[in-house]
Amino acid sequence: MPEYAVPEYAVVHEKPRSFYSLYERKPELQHQTHYCPGCGHGIAHKLIARAIDELGIQDRTVMISPVGCSVFAYYYFDTGNVQVAHGRAPAVATAVKRSRPESIVLAYQGDGDLAAIGAAEIVHAANRGEPFTVIFINNGIYGMTGGQMAPTTLLGRKTTTTPFGRNAWNEGYPLRVCELLASLEAPVYIERVALGGNRQIMKAAGAVRRAIENQVKGLGFSLVEILSPCPTIWKMNPVEAQRLVLGEMTEAFPLGVFRDRTKSATVRPAAPPAPPLAEIPRILGLTEGCESTPSQPAGSSDWRIRVAGFGGQGVLMLGEILIEAGLEAGLDVSWLPSYGPEMRSGTSNCHVRLSSGPIDSPLVSRPNVLLALNEPSLRKFLPTVAPRGWVFYNGTQLPDGCERPDVQAVVRPFTEIADRVGDPRAANMTMLGALLGATGMLTEERVLTALRRKVSSGRWLEIDQRALDSGIEAVIKGVSHES
């Protein structure tokens, strides 16, 4: 920022401090925003940044930037930021405000974002009276994607999706968001302002400041709708676009205060603090099997497991029992079922991780344990198994072409063993037993606790327990065909 040292003169208006001095977006454009010349987003940004400066809240402000032309707001505001999915700013703002009540949360949204894809989000956030501030930029169009109709598009206006002009019979009427939200009980402050020239802009500055100040005072939901020019998509020069805001837009969307309960509103009580983690099982009524607090596993482990078979063999269930038991043992776990078109033609598989450290990705592309309940699964996944990994196969011997001398193979007729103890469909549990017996990955107790939690039928619980035991025996005693 250049210094203007002119004797007798003092700076009265300059770039607000809440903007970065340089923008990191592109090396060659650190001095310029990405907005088109004359875009209303720039003016709205300036009004917000000034209000942040004036209220002295820069270090606790969190902007929630949307999808739309203002997606890059985080390059400009030197505040906290979360850039969120299209239309979801009110949901994320709710989360940020509830978990950090001392922060000042500003949800910045376009009209496609707020009034189309995010219409449900804003209605419910307003109805709950979430105590954050929404700055709603209404430029009557989808700017970023090249000019499709927005719910706020004026009647008769041609857009790429209303090539003959917006027709009320076909596309409905311009949606008046302030009026809609003002029918709700909870909002504290709702005002519509515009950027059609300096008089309107000065008024907008006051409204933006008030909406933010309400939050600083701990009052409830505040929203300012700003009628804003988009010269590029409107195919006008910036001066003409500004006149359209002042004229046609202001006629269709009357300016004014639609709700002001700032005087009578009481400071909203902060959300109660979250209960300690250890209390959660009790609150959720998960006391059964939770008497033992999860213990830290001895030593480090990182099991990357792929379970595969045909539909009905209990592949996904095997994975679920594994992670439930892993959680019980205090491990970090993940379970990712792999749904694909092949599911319908028979085979299914899941990715399971049990780790004593944090899990970076739930995908298991290089397993150190493969549980193959049928031959096609073995053929498909055997080549992916890491050297010295484990392979459990449901059969009497490895089929031709499945030699991997560098892995440890446990081959047993798991379906037959399950049939002997009650039901061939418990083959997944005999294989799980073998896994425990061979690797010592988890204790049988942990797995039994998991089973009791997951299997509601008493008859099946019994069968599964017997199947688990016989699977363990099958490896320890070397029952049936050794490989």
Added chain:
Amino acid sequence: MTALDRGIVALDSEECKGCGLCIEACPPKVLSLRRLLNRYGYRPAVYAGSGCTGCGICFFVCPEPGAITVLRRGGGACQNN
């Protein structure tokens, strides 16, 4: 120049995008677009050099965060807001 102007406006020709909103809004019409393009290919706004009242209107209508800085003689509150 007989008396000092009430205001001075400083324009950053590399941040300005030549939208013309300040020119349209300035009451004494002391701003105009330069003929020479800036580095980005825009014709930036320039100050005539005298006649600024320091009203600050150009600052508020300008969409660029730091393209305009307004100074006023002796500082003080703005009459227009």
